[in-house]
Amino acid sequence: MASDARIPAPIPPPQPKISKFKIALCQLLVTPDKERNIAHARKLIEDAARKGAKLVVLPEIWNCPLSLKNLSKYAEDIDAEAACPSISMLSEVAFRNGITLVGGSIPELSAGQLFNTCCVFGPDGKLKAKHRKLHLFDFEVPGEVAFRESDFLTAGEEPTIVDTDVGRIGIGICHDIRFPELAMLYGSRGRSLTQNREAYTQIYINEDETEVWMMHWRVVRWTSTNWLQQKHQVKGAHLICYPGAFNMSTGELLWELMQRARAADNQLFVATCAPAPDPNTSADYITWGHSGLVGPQGMKRQPSLRRSIIL
Numbered sequence: 001m002a003s004d005a006r007i008p009a010p011i012p013p014p015q016p017k018i019s020k021f022k023i024a025l026c027q028l029l030v031t032p033d034k035e036r037n038i039a040h041a042r043k044l045i046e047d048a049a050r051k052g053a054k055l056v057v058l059p060e061i062w063n064c065p066l067s068l069k070n071l072s073k074y075a076e077d078i079d080a081e082a083a084c085p086s087i088s089m090l091s092e093v094a095f096r097n098g099i100t101l102v103g104g105s106i107p108e109l110s111a112g113q114l115f116n117t118c119c120v121f122g123p124d125g126k127l128k129a130k131h132r133k134l135h136l137f138d139f140e141v142p143g144e145v146a147f148r149e150s151d152f153l154t155a156g157e158e159p160t161i162v163d164t165d166v167g168r169i170g171i172g173i174c175h176d177i178r179f180p181e182l183a184m185l186y187g188s189r190g191r192s193l194t195q196n197r198e199a200y201t202q203i204y205i206n207e208d209e210t211e212v213w214m215m216h217w218r219v220v221r222w223t224s225t226n227w228l229q230q231k232h233q234v235k236g237a238h239l240i241c242y243p244g245a246f247n248m249s250t251g252e253l254l255w256e257l258m259q260r261a262r263a264a265d266n267q268l269f270v271a272t273c274a275p276a277p278d279p280n281t282s283a284d285y286i287t288w289g290h291s292g293l294v295g296p297q298g299m300k301r302q303p304s305l306r307r308s309i310i311l
Helices: 034-050 068-074 085-097 174-178 180-187 248-266
Strands: 022-027 053-057 100-102 106-110 113-121 127-132 138-141 145-148 160-164 167-171 192-205 211-225 239-243 269-273 292-294
Touching: 022 034, 022 269, 022 292, 034 053, 034 085, 068 106, 085 100, 085 113, 113 160, 113 167, 127 160, 167 180, 174 239, 174 248, 180 239, 180 248, 239 248, 248 269, 248 292
Parallel strands: 022 053, 053 100, 167 239, 239 269
Antiparallel strands: 100 113, 106 113, 113 127, 138 145, 138 211, 160 167, 192 211, 269 292
């Protein structure tokens, strides 16, 4: 049998404590007031728990506006628990409501570096996993718009897969969804993997060879191997959660497409949660919204909307 040839043998996923559960995606409107954002997120999480949700997901960068130059003002040192109002709230509300909480992402300050970080909490309120965004998004239309995360943020180094009461979950943040290799890793069944990192710039040009726009990103490539015992034994996920904040252009083109592709290709569920679009058109960054849940057949489980809502 093919499975007999795999070395090491596949690792069976553990049985989750809860086999059937409700998931809540809290698509909230973010303001410049951090305390207000924290209070709003708490209310939505508590509302979702009262309605029976056992897994709650928050958006990318929910405790402050997605303005790269201002992220450091809102950043928290997650390892210094006493000075982290966002993290303290997430831990407390997960414990009080007995839920698994994928806490979207917040700007994290660690050793002088700024990360885009997602924390996962269990029903006991304890931090179960921390994922730092692996793929930073740099987008530029010369003379019109530029958005360069790599000028302000540091990329993470490791994928994140975590066992919870509702099953095994893989975590990605926003642009991480564009890379099928990461989802394939999360969907794998016990392969050993080595990682290969490289950075490159891809330049898109039109027919007369003038530069139209550029995307620069840091690529993390994962290569499976069956003959070396590696540091990490990667186990298959039931679900991948992607807190994300695609903009109006990339959102309309790619957001739903990427969700459906990652789910269908790997035969698992994909949950995405985005901030609600800001009606103030003068904001630095306008998000697309449209949080959603996609099943293994690539079909969305509910209509996607742009307003502030719990799905």
